[in-house]
Amino acid sequence: MVLKSDSEYEAVPDDTRxxxxxxxxxxRGVDQEARQLQKQGALDLWLSCQGQEAAQVGSALAVGPAPTVFPSYREHAVALLRGVAPDELVAQWAGRTFCGWDPRRLRFFPYTLVLAAQTLHGVGYSIGQRLQGLEDFVVVYIGDGATSEGxxxxxxxxxxxxxxxVLFVCQNNGWAISKPTDEQMRTSLAERARGFGIESVRIPGQDPETVFAACSRAAAHIRTERAPYLVEIRVARIHxxxxSDPHEVYRSPDDIAQARAADPVSAYAARLSELGLVDGGWLDGVDAQVRELRERLMKEYA
Incomplete structure (x- = not known):
């Protein structure tokens, strides 16, 4: 397993930041609105990505728009970045459609609720694309619980x-529903990947720049070596x-408090503000965009 500190990665350009x-x-805004809609009965279910935005956005921006993505079921930040509209994203959770968007046009396949099924789909798709002489770079997103599946x-x-x-991106939030990671495995997923002959890295997932840099290097490895790579990202699950999961039953108040304190969105906003890369006007502009998206969702589904 390859471990790198933040200082070993190249600086991320300001525009990218x-x-x-x-x-x-x-x-974060779309996720918050979807949670509210579910509470109001407009959605049947919602699986929040709060706490995992840095891992998702950092990895998705790093690989670019060319690779085809096979998500699990909470890659909302990746979906939105890839061009899935908020109403398309929540449509399946309202029972209106099997998917909600055009998977081939966006190169973002439907969510997969069967744990780890998308891992074989993604690998098979990559091999099939290569046999046809087409773009064969695939990104597969998984959670730590799915890694226990055959x-x-x-x-x-x-x-x-x-x-x-294939780039395997594992967002390890420490829980497979109510099963903690230390009861699922004795080694990290990155170590297991190397046992299969796959290069890997295990990184913290609170800083999107760390994720961006690590996944950029992983993407370069895949394109140069034409070989798979795995990035295990340690994240916190806020909800x-x-x-439908009352996590207060099996998680301690301290554990939940620590996850909320490690919120990557507020931390990164504060960091860029302190660096002078964004100001109040910039943040207000994004906030206005988010409010508009939330209002559209509310009108469509409430």
Missing amino acids: RSLLRHMLVA DMSEAMNLAAVESAS GHST
């Missing part, structure tokens, strides 16, 4: 053996597994 923050703020091991082995151009 502002883009990281803007996408994180938009994702499909994940099969996907990593197949990707390694076939040298598939329960879903809106």
